[in-house]
Amino acid sequence: MNTDNWFDVCFGFHEGFGKVKLNRKRNYVGNDGKLLSPTWFDYCYDFREGFACVELDGKSNYIDKEGKLLSGTWFDYCGCFFDGFAGVKENRKWNYIGKDGKLLSSTWFDYCHDFHNGFAAVKLNGKENYIGEDGKLLSSTWFDDCYKFGDGFGCVVLNGKWSYIDKEGGLREHR
Secondary structure, three states, X not given: OOOOOOOOEEEEEEOOEEEEEEOOEXXXXXXXXXXXXXXXXXXXXOOEOOEEEEEEXXXXXXXXXXXXXXXXXXXOEEEEEEOOXXXXXXXXXXXXXXXXXXXXXXXXXXXXXOOEOOEEEEEEOOEEEXXXXXXXXXXXXXXXXXXXXXXXXXXXXXXXXXXXXXXXOOEXXXX
């Protein structure tokens, strides 16, 4: 048996690619048995929404299913894509990157939660708000907490009181 095409470890396939490890480096192999990238990375994550996070020399980026890097910037950390956007961290601040490789906001936040139903909670200076897919904040009010959007509403907390906010930034009236 020829073992020239064997790896030290193989991991499961996800979105058409399996992760492989050889000599302490990692890459992807497609259904056709070909390596995705000529570069071997320090770590590779599963594909999600067509992109996977890769790490090299302590920095992170995304690779697409053609082996191209999404961004010219290598970040301190890259999260998974949810609803077309992924959180990226650089210099202890967070932003989102879209599948086009562009940052969503000119503001870098203290933390970014995952997108769900068109919105994601962001944290800045101890308060939270939602950011939309257009890069705009949903509300002029910054809340104590914001929770995941679902069925057109997010749950917000301000001064110990809870309410719902809709996709237009209006608070739900209670009767």
